[in-house]
Amino acid sequence: MIRREKFPKVFFGWWTVLAGSLSSAWAIGFQVHGFSALFKPIASEFGFSRTVTSVATSITRAARGIESPLIGGLVDRFGPRLLIIIGVFIAGLGLILMNFIHSLWTFYIVWGVILGTGISIGSEIPVDKAVTSWFVKKRGIALSVRWLLTGFAGLVLLLVGWLVSTQGWRITCVIGGLGMWFVGLPLAWLFVKPRRPEYYGLLPDGATTEVEPEEKVSGMIDRA
Numbered sequence: 001m002i003r004r005e006k007f008p009k010v011f012f013g014w015w016t017v018l019a020g021s022l023s024s025a026w027a028i029g030f031q032v033h034g035f036s037a038l039f040k041p042i043a044s045e046f047g048f049s050r051t052v053t054s055v056a057t058s059i060t061r062a063a064r065g066i067e068s069p070l071i072g073g074l075v076d077r078f079g080p081r082l083l084i085i086i087g088v089f090i091a092g093l094g095l096i097l098m099n100f101i102h103s104l105w106t107f108y109i110v111w112g113v114i115l116g117t118g119i120s121i122g123s124e125i126p127v128d129k130a131v132t133s134w135f136v137k138k139r140g141i142a143l144s145v146r147w148l149l150t151g152f153a154g155l156v157l158l159l160v161g162w163l164v165s166t167q168g169w170r171i172t173c174v175i176g177g178l179g180m181w182f183v184g185l186p187l188a189w190l191f192v193k194p195r196r197p198e199y200y201g202l203l204p205d206g207a208t209t210e211v212e213p214e215e216k217v218s219g220m221i222d223r224a
Contacts, residue, residue: 011206012197013134017142019191020127021149023084023184027091027123029156030176031060031115037161041169048104059112064120071125079194080130087122088184094118095177099170122184123150130192136204 035057043053075083094115101107128143135142163172197204 011134012191012193012200012202013131013142013204013206015191016130016134016193017146018149019187020084020130021146021152023088023180023187024123024127024146024150025153026156026176026179026184027088027119027153028150029153030095030160030173031091031111031119033154033157034160034172034176037157037164038169038172041164042107045169046104046107048107052104056108056112059108060116063113063116064124067117067120068125071121075126075129080126080133081188081192081194083126084122084130084188084192085185087118087120087126088180088188089118089122091115091118091122092177092180092184095173095180098173098177122188133193133196134204138205 039050039053042048043050071083094110094117097110097114101110127146131142131146132139160172160176163175167175193200
């Protein structure tokens with residue numbers, strides 16, 4: 001049985017694009033771009049060298065490579081929304097836990113593994129899957145818009161830099177984590193659906209079942 005829901009005039013798929021992009025921009029902004037602002041104060045406080053501190057990003061990349069096939073299978077089985085919610089929660093937790101690190105190994109685990117895993121789950125493959133589920137003909141445009149908006153993650157660096165200079169790197173990470181929870185989780189719950197549009201009585205790309213004028217004329221000619 002198809003369950004029909006009322007949606008705004010704007011095709012719901014575009015809300016999914018916007019929600020996924022904003023959540024990804026915040027997460028990537030803190031973990032990728034923001035690391036340049038967090039790098040020096042973290043290294044200075046613990047006396048880490050640049051090389052030792054940079055290993056955390058290498059751990060993140062390695063974890064993503066290992067996790068990607070597993071995440072893809074989980075998305076196909078459970079749908080994108082559940083994975084995004086789990087990923088956003090883990091990413092937020094990772095940022096908050098940064099406030100409690102006191103050694104190199106805890107830094108590697110929290111930043112490299114926990115935060116990296118959360119962002120991989122909550123901001124990459126599942127978000128792309130959520131977007132492509134709602135588009136067919138406009139899939140390329142939708143993904144382009146999704147990554148264009150995600151590109152605003154670079155602006156988050158400005159916020160991170162200001163917070164680090166005024167609040168310190170630990171409080172900055174906590175703010176980033178709370179932002180993931182209080183913004184990312186509601187966006188995922190409200191604007192990412194667990195099923196394809198047909199389940200909700202809609203068609204991909206916002207198409208309708210109405211016959212276009214050209215199709216009507218063609219049908220009349222064929223019948224003649």
